[in-house]
Amino acid sequence: MALVVLFSTLSFTVERHYCGDFLVDTAVFTKAKSCNKDVSNVNEETVVVMKPCCKNEVDVVKGQDQLKNNSFDDLDFKTQSFITTLVLSYFDLFESLPKLKIPHKNYDPPSLIVDYQVLHDVYII
Known part of the structure; x- marks a missing residue:
């Protein structure tokens, strides 16, 4: 039950980095690495206008924020009597034996x- 509560309240992010139509990197809890296409050998007179082909997608999976805490008094009478009977019968299963x-x-x-009998090979039959 504790694992169910833990995983239902867990939030995390999944980041994906695409270059064109190809998936380059996927990361959970961290940032995705980019492809870093550097332009080298560019003259000062040349103006390079590159269309951005890379894109990042971020999926955020949010966990449950509020948990509902029920008490024993919130249950109806049938459920209270069933739980009480179950607990009492379970504890009665494990009675200890009296100390002898x-x-x-x-x-x-x-x-x-x-041992004289073994020493003299004398056995009473």
């Missing part, structure tokens, strides 16, 4: 130094 007392919890068994 283990009387011999701290008892350590004696350490066996020699």
